[in-house]
Amino acid sequence: MKNCVFCKIVNGTELASVVYSDDKVMAFMDICPVNLGHVLVIPKVHAKYMSELDEEIGAHLFKITMRIAEAVRKSGVKCEGINLFVADGEAAFQDVFHFHLHIIPRFKGDGFELKFGPNNLLRPSRKKLDKIANDIRKSLKK
Numbered sequence: 001m002k003n004c005v006f007c008k009i010v011n012g013t014e015l016a017s018v019v020y021s022d023d024k025v026m027a028f029m030d031i032c033p034v035n036l037g038h039v040l041v042i043p044k045v046h047a048k049y050m051s052e053l054d055e056e057i058g059a060h061l062f063k064i065t066m067r068i069a070e071a072v073r074k075s076g077v078k079c080e081g082i083n084l085f086v087a088d089g090e091a092a093f094q095d096v097f098h099f100h101l102h103i104i105p106r107f108k109g110d111g112f113e114l115k116f117g118p119n120n121l122l123r124p125s126r127k128k129l130d131k132i133a134n135d136i137r138k139s140l141k142k
Contacts (some may be wrong), residue, residue, distance in 0.1 A: 010042070043099060049088055049099060
């Protein structure tokens with residue numbers, strides 16, 4: 001995609017501080033990090049949403065994410081924990097529409113939050129949960 005900033009990074013026409021690159025995925029430092037050491041992992045092929053991503057590439061992307069998350073812990077950046085975060089769709093806070101996974105180093109008092117809304121304290125009935133689980137099962141890719 002010619003206007004996609006992540007595609008431009010993959011093509012070398014946009015600068016990035018690259019952590020990892022192979023034939024399928026690339027990882028680089030987030031330019032607006034939650035905390036220093038915040039890394040983005042992307043597929044080299046453009047996929048706007050996770051559902052557009054080839055499963056083999058997705059599996060490889062997660063494998064590399066696991067390796068980089070461990071490296072972040074060992075790197076010396078302040079890191080007492082790790083959040084992995086995917087924003088898949090505008091309502092989920094996606095702002096760059098090229099699938100990417102965030103590796104966010106965390107530490108107590110860093111100020112980053114994901115807040116629950118008022119409805120998160122309401123527990124749906126088992127019947128409702130079973131119906132939704134059944135609907136999702138029916139929609140699974142085979």
